[in-house]
Amino acid sequence: MRYLTAGESHGPQLTTIIEGVPAGLPLVADDINEELARRQKGHGRGRRMQIExxxxxxVSGVRHGVTLGSPITLVVENKDFTHWTKIMGAEPLEDENAEVKRVISRPRPGHADLNGAIKYNHRDMRNVLERSSARETTVRVAAGAVAKKVLKELGVEVGGHVLELGGVVAENTTYESLDELREKTEISPVRCLDKNVEKTMMEAIDTAKENGDSIGGVVEVIVEGMPVGVGSYTHYDNKLDAKLAAAIMSINAFKGAEIGIGFEAARRPGSEVHDEIVWDIERGYTRRTNNAGGFEGGMTTGMPIVVRGVMKPIPTLYKPLNSVDIETKEVFAASIERSDSCAVPAASVVAESVVAWELASALVNQFGQDNMDVIKKNIVQHQERARVF
Ligand SMILES: Cc1cc2nc3c(=O)[nH]c(=O)nc-3n(C[C@H](O)[C@H](O)[C@H](O)COP(=O)(O)O)c2cc1C
Ligand SMILES: C=C(O[C@@H]1CC(C(=O)O)=C[C@@H](OP(=O)(O)O)[C@H]1O)C(=O)O
Known part of the structure; x- marks a missing residue:
């Protein structure tokens, strides 16, 4: 499976074309809308989220609520476009002196503005920020919703939560089932499982906002039900854990990814890192612990997958940092119109989506690509062979 996204942040719409989704998958707009709504929530977002x-x-690939096996096209409208029709119009401007020709020449530290402008030779940095904006994650979540449907049909469930926010760390993150995790995080304004720190996290966001600052954090995605042996050790670009790390790192403002105990493995001896192997007739091979976070040798172990990602603080600051105007070369401290002060809760939904995409894609590629029935049968057969192996 593969997908492309297109669309500017303040343009008319965002689009994704998804290719390779098997035929026979039940899919309706509400499956996707639910996920889009989840991404829009979370304490700390700016005024844009009230507009959208x-x-x-x-618009393609689905008939009577079932996928056809042909490319699926999904479109999400930018409601804000009505305020930007002149600035973002595709037609050439009739009046060369029009006010809307006003260019952005002041790059924000931490955003894509300066590097993008130099690379593409744009004197107007709007041409960079429109596409580098995380507005694009809307349609990545849409594609992820389709992936989650594929996974659910194949018995695989995905959940996510916020582990850390602006230095406030969640301690009690236990849950009985992914259903419970999802219920608890859905009612939390910061998508955190630990009720004791939820309020402190919200206060950290409010304080950052009052100070014109921004904060980042850590999110975790958990996946249950993946069969053993998905991905491969045979070649670097078949390693599924590497694909997950790249997917997490591709989210705007994400600066690190870890699987299982991740960086903690550097501080422990091998005897306290590797997960002992056990076998019983019902479940086949499992592990006593899951420090590996569901991966060994680039392949799934059959244990839950645990992936974390770190998001840096939002770059656009009401309390501006110094930068240089590319026209005058003068130092300036920019004032801004609007921005999120924290988008970690929203980013946890994006993280779930990109992880779901990689896993669904790997399952479909490995177990037969054309229709859901064949894939399901192949997975059942594979699971049975693995159990008694
Ligand atoms: C859900 C989400 C919302 C974001 N909102 C903003 C925002 O309001 N203002 C901003 O400057 N950056 C925001 N960002 C981060 C920028 O998009 C990101 O820092 C930028 O694309 C530069 O890329 P890099 O940080 O990955 O290097 C957001 C990121 C995510 C995931
Ligand atoms: C629009 C979204 O996020 C945007 C991501 C973003 C950025 O620079 O990444 C900047 C802000 O855009 P604006 O300047 O229009 O307020 C966010 O609101 C969204 O998540 O849907």
Whole structure:
């Protein structure tokens, strides 16, 4: 499976074309809309989220609520576009002196503005920020919703939560089942499982906002039900854990990824890192612990997958840092119109989506690509062989 996304942040719409989704998958707009709504929530977002109410239009690849096996096109409208029609219009401007020709020449430290402008030779940095904006993650979540449907049909469940926010760390993150994790995080304004720190996290966001600052954090994605042996050790670009790390790192503002105990493995001896192997007739091979986070040798172990990602603080600051105007070369401290002060809760939904995409894609590629029935049968057979192996 593969997908492309297109669309500018303040343009008319965002689009994704998804290719390779098997035929026979039940899929309706509400499956996707639910995920889009989850991405829009979370304490700390700016005014833009009050303007948008993301809803998908399925314009190809689905008939009567079932996928056809042909490319699926999903479209999400930018409601804010009505305020930007002149600035973002595709037609050439009739009046060369029009006010909308005003260019952005002041790059924000931490955003894509300066590097993007130099690379593409844009004197107007709007041409960079429109596409580098995390608005694009809307349609990545839409594609992820389709991936989650594929996974659910194959018995694989995905959940995510916020582990850390602006230095406030969640301690009690236990949950009985992914259903419980999802229920608890859905009612938390910061998508955190630990009720004791939820309020402190919100206060940290409010304080950052009052100070014109921003904060980042750590998110975790957990996946249950993946069969053993998905991915491969045979070649570097077949390693599924590497694909997950790249997917997490591709999210705007994400600066690190770890699987299982991750960086903690550097501080422990091998005897306290590696997970002992056990076998019983019902479950086949499992592990006593899951420090590896569901991966060995680039392949799934059959244990839950645990992936974490770190998000840096939002770059656009009301309390501006110094930068240089590319026209005058003068130092300036920029004032801004609007921005999120924290988007970690929203980013946890994006993280779930990109992880779901990689896993669904790997399952479909490995177990037969054309229709859901064949894939399901192949997975059942594979699981049975692995159990008694
Ligand atoms: C959900 C989400 C919302 C974001 N909102 C903002 C924002 O309001 N203002 C901003 O400057 N950056 C925001 N960012 C981060 C920038 O998009 C990101 O820092 C930028 O694309 C530069 O890329 P890099 O940080 O990965 O190097 C957001 C990121 C995510 C995931
Ligand atoms: C629009 C979204 O996030 C945007 C991501 C973003 C950025 O620079 O990444 C900047 C802000 O855009 P604006 O300047 O229009 O307020 C965020 O609101 C979204 O998540 O849907």
């Amino acid at each position: 109410k993301d809803q998908v239009q399925i």
